[in-house]
Amino acid sequence: xxxxxxxxxxxxxxxxxxxxxxxxxxxxxxxxxxxxxxxxxxxxxxxxxxxxxxxxxxxxxxxxxxxxxxxxxxxxxxxxxxxxxxxxxxxxxxxxxxxxxxxxxxxxxxxxxxxxxxxxxxxxxxxxxxxxxxxxxxxxxxxxxxxxxxxxxxxxxxxxxxxxxxxxxxxxxxxxxxxxxxxxxxxxxxxxxxxxxxxxxxxxxxxxxxxxxxxxxxxxxxxxxxxxxxxxxxxxxxxxxxxxxxxxxxxxxxxxxxxxxxxxxxxxxxxxxxxxxxxxxxxxxxxxxxxxxxxxxxxxxxxxxxxxxxxxxxxxxxxxxxxxxxxxxxxxxxxxxxxxxxxxxxxxxxxxxxxxxxxxxxxxxxxxxxxxxxxxxxxxxxxxxxxxxxxxxxxxxxxxx
Amino acid sequence: xxxxxxxxxxxxxxxxxxxxxxxxxxxxxxxxxxxxxxxxxxxxxxxxxxxxxxxxxxxxxxxxxxxxxxxxxxxxxxxxxxxxxxxxxxxxxxxxxxxxxxxxxxxxxxxxxxxxxxxxxxxxxxxxxxxxxxxxxxxxxxxxxxxxxxxxxxxxxxxxxxxxxxxxxxxxxxxxxxxxxxxxxxxxxxxxxxxxxxxxxxxxxxxxxxxxxxxxxxxxxxxxxxxxxxxxxxxxxxxxxxxxxxxxxxxxxxxxxxxxxxxxxxxxxxxxxxxxxxxxxxxxxxxxxxxxxxxxxxxxxxxxxxxxxxxxxxxxxxxxxxxxxxxxxxxxxxxxxxxxxxxxxxxxxxxxxxxxxxxxxxxxxxxxxxxxxxxxxxxxxxxxxxxxxxxxxxxxxxxxxxx
Numbered sequence: 001x002x003x004x005x006x007x008x009x010x011x012x013x014x015x016x017x018x019x020x021x022x023x024x025x026x027x028x029x030x031x032x033x034x035x036x037x038x039x040x041x042x043x044x045x046x047x048x049x050x051x052x053x054x055x056x057x058x059x060x061x062x063x064x065x066x067x068x069x070x071x072x073x074x075x076x077x078x079x080x081x082x083x084x085x086x087x088x089x090x091x092x093x094x095x096x097x098x099x100x101x102x103x104x105x106x107x108x109x110x111x112x113x114x115x116x117x118x119x120x121x122x123x124x125x126x127x128x129x130x131x132x133x134x135x136x137x138x139x140x141x142x143x144x145x146x147x148x149x150x151x152x153x154x155x156x157x158x159x160x161x162x163x164x165x166x167x168x169x170x171x172x173x174x175x176x177x178x179x180x181x182x183x184x185x186x187x188x189x190x191x192x193x194x195x196x197x198x199x200x201x202x203x204x205x206x207x208x209x210x211x212x213x214x215x216x217x218x219x220x221x222x223x224x225x226x227x228x229x230x231x232x233x234x235x236x237x238x239x240x241x242x243x244x245x246x247x248x249x250x251x252x253x254x255x256x257x258x259x260x261x262x263x264x265x266x267x268x269x270x271x272x273x274x275x276x277x278x279x280x281x282x283x284x285x286x287x288x289x290x291x292x293x294x295x296x297x298x299x300x301x302x303x304x305x306x307x308x309x310x311x312x313x314x315x316x317x318x319x320x321x322x323x324x325x326x327x328x329x330x331x332x333x334x335x336x337x338x339x340x341x342x343x344x345x346x347x348x349x350x351x352x353x354x355x356x357x358x359x360x361x362x363x364x365x366x367x368x369x370x371x372x373x374x375x376x377x378x379x380x381x382x383x384x385x386x387x388x389x390x391x392x393x394x395x396x397x398x399x400x401x
Numbered sequence: 402x403x404x405x406x407x408x409x410x411x412x413x414x415x416x417x418x419x420x421x422x423x424x425x426x427x428x429x430x431x432x433x434x435x436x437x438x439x440x441x442x443x444x445x446x447x448x449x450x451x452x453x454x455x456x457x458x459x460x461x462x463x464x465x466x467x468x469x470x471x472x473x474x475x476x477x478x479x480x481x482x483x484x485x486x487x488x489x490x491x492x493x494x495x496x497x498x499x500x501x502x503x504x505x506x507x508x509x510x511x512x513x514x515x516x517x518x519x520x521x522x523x524x525x526x527x528x529x530x531x532x533x534x535x536x537x538x539x540x541x542x543x544x545x546x547x548x549x550x551x552x553x554x555x556x557x558x559x560x561x562x563x564x565x566x567x568x569x570x571x572x573x574x575x576x577x578x579x580x581x582x583x584x585x586x587x588x589x590x591x592x593x594x595x596x597x598x599x600x601x602x603x604x605x606x607x608x609x610x611x612x613x614x615x616x617x618x619x620x621x622x623x624x625x626x627x628x629x630x631x632x633x634x635x636x637x638x639x640x641x642x643x644x645x646x647x648x649x650x651x652x653x654x655x656x657x658x659x660x661x662x663x664x665x666x667x668x669x670x671x672x673x674x675x676x677x678x679x680x681x682x683x684x685x686x687x688x689x690x691x692x693x694x695x696x697x698x699x700x701x702x703x704x705x706x707x708x709x710x711x712x713x714x715x716x717x718x719x720x721x722x723x724x725x726x727x728x729x730x731x732x733x734x735x736x737x738x739x740x741x742x743x744x745x746x747x748x749x750x751x752x753x754x755x756x757x758x759x760x761x762x763x764x765x766x767x768x769x770x771x772x773x774x775x776x777x778x779x780x781x782x783x784x785x786x787x788x789x790x791x792x793x794x795x796x797x798x799x800x801x802x803x804x
Contacts, residue, residue, distance in 0.1 A: 270698065
């Protein structure tokens with residue numbers, strides 16, 4: 001009796017088991033691909049083969065539809081960038097103010113152009129500029145590198161390369177007569193009848209600029225897994241940089257160390273301008289004439305002293321600092337932030353920048369020991385990418401010829 | 402405890418014939434009024450995620466109330482419920498509850514249900530309206546103090562954020578004791594829907610049950626459709642106060658689009674052989690979502706094709722129940738667009754792991770109002786496998802009832 005019951009139970013269990021597993025299997029096989037998987041479908045892009053000097057997994061920059069990038073354009077742009085024939089008096093090139101060994105800044109407080117006219121602004125480093133959401137220190141209007149390239153060529157206030165209505169044909173003729181450029185322009189703009197135009201020159205220069213990418217610093221090595229790449233001091237500095245106390249990352253955050261950056265995966269560009277408390281002339285928030293930042297374009301008094309947060313990549317190579325080159329060292333910059341602004345007690349620019357009414361609330365000042373300052377500086381120095389400043393791809397082709 | 406024998410309900414395994422629905426909706430209640438309380442208290446040996454971290458299953462857009470259990474003694478939930486018949490046709494029931502869960506989250510009591518039910522016996526119809534608990538699936542809502550296991554089904558956590566309750570209306574047609582047809586229409590506040598013009602949800606379900614020579618059999622099926630507009634993962638941002646410092650919140654990535662759920666459930670319970678019964682519950686559901694996933698600057702097209710199922714088998718003997726639950730979900734995602742890599746990453750959608758969870762439990766109904774449960778869970782809902790033990794106490798009490 002007992003025995004029989006056990007048997008019944010066993011039989012039952014088997015029936016239940018098989019029945020259930022059977023129905024499960026029937027159900028499951030009815031749903032194909034029962035294992036988890038993720039398919040990532042990226043649109044086919046023509047320019048992923050271009051040597052961007054970027055790691056594979058980094059989103060590429062936006063490129064205007066009418067100027068797709070190519071190696072030929074990049075190389076033409078590189079030649080033009082370093083070619084003094086691109087200035088009215090053949091004494092200046094873009095490379096005169098943008099030197100590779102200085103991450104394409106020039107080491108001067110403010111440069112002079114080909115005719116000796118002084119530029120009111122410090123020469124900017126050209127580092128990951130393809131990712132900037134606007135160009136130059138404070139201009140929300142000139143957005144593409146193509147538009148920007150025309151400024152140093154044709155600008156009158158100040159004159160940089162000194163190209164104008166009187167000499168422009170002569171300048172184009174210099175390139176038309178050059179057999180090497182004949183080839184290079186043809187290669188760069190294969191289907192165009194009118195090759196030698198300033199538009200095409202701007203397109204080539206912009207393409208060169210888009211290739212100037214630097215993501216190979218000690219810091220990058222550290223974040224990709226090499227724990228020995230940063231010193232203990234730099235690591236402390238990094239933690240401060242990304243903390244809510246020092247606030248740096250709010251404006252200098254992201255892959256390119258500027259919140260004013262964008263890439264092709266983004267629908268919206270994030271144009272940003274901030275006042276970090278450098279001046280406060282007359283206590284009314286004024287900056288020196290000619291250096292009023294965004295205000296010069298918008299005319300809005302609240303925009304006085306607002307500038308685009310620059311990238312901090314290779315920052316150790318690009319002294320002096322700020323839009324007017326008014327700070328000599330990184331230590332001075334860090335002390336400026338620790339103080340929450342700059343207090344100028346004598347001279348024409350007298351005024352307490354800490355109290356500038358337009359100053360961003362993200363520059364409140366913070367307590368810092370000498371060690372903290374050294375640590376932050378050590379971190380900023382770890383953003384230097386010497387592969388970038390020595391890469392022959394970005395160098396002056398006329399020197400090596 | 403005159404008309405409802407709690408023990409029977411529990412022994413029957415509340416999962417199918419969800420005790421909550423019996424309690425809450427009053428379909429079968431003959432009482433005029435009733436006030437009851439229930440609570441579940443469990444001590445867990447481990448947390449699902451490390452302290453101050455977020456439970457995000459790779460490959461899944463989570464939301465709703467799907468908070469992870471954490472180590473230590475935890476109030477899974479506690480309820481105070483009431484029911485009163487207003488007339489032969491109409492009744493009102495309400496449920497105030499606390500849902501525990503989530504490390505560092507202080508639970509606050511909330512109204513879980515406030516339902517007005519109107520019956521039209523001549524047509525076999527019932528109309529429910531108000532703040533309702535969904536009935537489309539046996540696990541549509543989870544109440545640790547009524548469910549067999551203290552932890553909600555993985556599939557419910559994954560597909561509808563654990564407990565589905567929302568403002569809405571339900572029409573039920575029960576032409577016989579075997580068949581139940583239901584139509585639920587929701588405001589859309591419950592995950593995976595959002596409310597408002599571009600949101601909303603609805604479902605239909607059919608359930609069949611029969612007892613043949615002491616074999617109890619059950620089958621049910623449902624289709625649930627929802628629309629979401631800019632739906633985020635609100636699990637860690639709303640309705641909770643952070644007791645401790647959390648890691649920075651995950652990126653605010655949102656979803657707009659449609660989610661369609663189709664499910665099938667089967668259950669059976671054998672007659673008693675020498676006082677022993679076997680009970681098996683099975684449910685499978687497919688979730689298809691289609692729309693876009695985006696953050697403040699990026700957007701991509703998104704398609705999900707997920708499948709989840711669980712199998713619970715129990716052996717009952719006297720007041721004891723030994724159960725084993727196997728759960729698995731497979732997550733298939735298709736991300737399309739220039740930002741697919743980046744967004745896939747910040748939305749945590751890139752995965753080839755299929756979450757699996759297995760639970761063995763001993764449940765002992767000590768008395769009508771008290772039960773113990775001791776469980777061991779092997780959790781592979783995250784890429785890192787973990788194991789935990791739990792000991793819990795379930796309490797229920799009818800404070801007041803009358804005919």
